Amino acid sequence: MIEINALTKVYATAGLPAVDNLSLHVPAGSVIGFLGPNGAGKTTTIKMMAGLLTPTSGQVRLGGFDVTRQRPAAMTRIGAVLEGSRNVYWSLSAWQNLMYFGRLKGMRRARIKDRARDLLTELGLWERRDDKVGGFSRGMQQKVAIAAALIADPPIVLLDEPTLGLDVEATRTIKRWIAELAGELGTTVLITTHQLGVVEEVCDRVAVIRQGRLVADLPTRELLAGSRERDRYEIRVEGAAPPGFDGVTRDGVTTITLRVDAPGEVYDLVERLRAHGVVLQSLTQVRPDLEDVFLALIQEPAHA
């Protein structure tokens, strides 16, 4: 379980807070997508959660332990892959890295060996376990970083852009792992990514942060359902777009995309098109995906 209470971080060199009074509760066994545009404060929040950055105010508790005041206990509950860093030693082999990080976590050698064998086999790296990580592809290096984060079976896993640079197969493996971690082992997973398809697929909850503030924290389904009133409709008509409508014409067919605030407005649109004498080919409701919802949330005017 992750509990974040009124977390704030103000860097001395910046006037505005990077994270502003953020509160978030993630129940055990859930997978939460922590989203936001670049510079929104995601990495700052994750580093405070991991105890790598001291908050200006507020508190983070991992599995009931305060990250600042009960650091050793809190750190036994966490594994993390941090974005934009190597996470593991490139001068060492995959096996040596897992042995090293396992020992740092306080594990016994025999247990590390068993766990490392399982992880490397699962990620398809067993045959290359003795090769230096520096010689691996970006995707393989990321796999080793994920394996190192999971070596001690932590109950809480923070994954900052875990699928960046991974191929389709590896991305699928990571997604399956995340689902298994949460579903079978009860691991709490917090994931940040710009690949919103991954979030939609694996996260049962989504939190969106903008300018350091939390602007949404809902179950994924609820977040998507809450945006239905902003559904889009795609209308295809023969010939050019009638006056008052914008569309893209191709091969004599114009596609008009409109957003409506209420389903009843669709009938009005059709009436207006009929009044212009256009021939309607099709009318399709386009359900918003997470990308639409995310963009809508981060583009809304900021509240004072």
Added chain:
Amino acid sequence: MTFTRGFTAEVRKGLLNVVAGWREVLVNLITFPVFYLLIVLFMGRGQLRAELLLPALLGMMALTFIHEQVNRMFWGYLGDIQSGVLEQTYLTPLPSSALILGRQVAAAIAALPTALAVLATGAVVIHAQGGRVPFDARVIVPLAAIVVGTCGLALVLCGLTLVFKRIEIITQLSVAVYAIVGGTLVPLAAMPDAVAAVSRLAVPIAPGVEAMRDILIGGHTLTDLPSGWGLGWLLIQPLLILTAGSIAFNRLEHLAKRRGTLGRP
């Protein structure tokens, strides 16, 4: 138990990194002895004079050790900060002291081969000239003082690099300063009193080098060291530097956590 596991893992990792970088070690094993011979040739105006070989050897061994230990420690730490791996080492229940201690021990072990290569070279040349390199078990005390003091200096430099960028120049400069005024090549007794005093006060290897010369060349005992400020200072100075280094590192680490500079590109 966790502390011990973390410490041993850190030492092991440090030594694995040394093995991985064996080419660099090989280069150092050649260049430092050559540098020693060139220094003696320079000091002897083109000749390997017998009276210069042993004093310069003791100084050069200490200088080689501090150069290797501090640089390995500092550059390894800086590399881990810049690559982001250092942050991963903080995601453990271990106190950072376990890891930093492990790094220090690994760096000290890694510095030994080059220092021993200098010693071997000096011994061969001295033997070829009909002399010998004396040994006295009491020299272990100044050697230990050099190791402890050097660890203190490395702690200060690593702490600084956690917070401030471009500390590299200070690291390079500090080792260069020790070469010039640390009593390694020119004895402190031959320097202006003020310089010698500052050196004995703040340079981690200075009292150790003076004591080594007194014991091995002068034949003195630990309680009868004619150069420098005596046995008491020989023991206290490295401990003071180590304590100052530990306090500085701890403070700078806290500052780094406030500023978010534990990991940076």
